[in-house]
Amino acid sequence: MNGDYFFHPSWPIFYRDNHLLVVYKPAGLLVQADETEEISLLELGKLWLKDVYKKPGRVFLGMVHRLDRPVAGVVLFCRTSKAASRISEQFRTGTAEKYYLAVLEGELKKKSGSLVHFIERRENRSSLVVSGKATGAQEARLSFTVLDFAQGRTFVRIKLQTGRRHQIRVQFAHMGHPVVGDLRYGAPAPLPQKQIALFAKELIVNHPVRGEKLRFESPLPCAWPWPTLEERSCLPWDWRELETYLP
Secondary structure, three states: OOOOEOOOOOOEEEEEOOOEEEEEEOEOOEOOOOOOOOOEHHHHHHHHHHHHOOOOOOOOOEEOOOOOOOOEEEEEEEOOHHHHHHHHHHHHHOOOEEEEEEEEEOOOOOOEEEEEEEEEEOOOOOEEEEOOOOOOOEEEEEEEEEEEEEOOEEEEEEEEOOOOOOHHHHHHHHOOOOEOOOHHHOOOOOOOOOOOOEEEEEEEEEOOOOOOEEEEEOOOOOOOOOOOOOOOOOOOOEHHHOHHHOO
């Protein structure tokens, strides 16, 4: 197995050293295993490290953030507990910077702005914008910039300032502009492989040991649903395009 990619040449590794492993997550793949017992990116990362570095016994790989299952993009794992603790602190304090791209239904009235809501998580695993007085409600903040508008949809860049469950999906749906393909939060139709048009484009953190700022960015997949997009790659969007290459 070639260590420059993750199981297959079209599955990129964005960064790796003794402390961090940063990889691409396709839509449809879990970051961490759940009750379905399906394979997850975390488990695949451990298998990959074990093979590439010929490690005996169990392999440590720490999860410090998540992406929803139908979302693709950059995911960072930590290879030591010290790195995991330090990177987790960056996420908690907002030192880590997270940028997303999304295609939204309808046309946003403002070309840029901020959204601040209170979100409550429900038992059915969905989330809902509620009053700030509601028990258990958490503040959710993001800022956005419109990149383009075409065919009744808006292409936006988002800076996520908090990390609430389904935050981007919930906040824009509340504004009347659900993410394309996101049936759970009001999109009118699914995308072909049940992905949603939300992409974790860029992640910026400080190295947990050396301290320098690291920037990880993923190209958009070739099937990304925007008609005039110049930046395209051969990157598979859906997990099913890659799972047949697993060992």
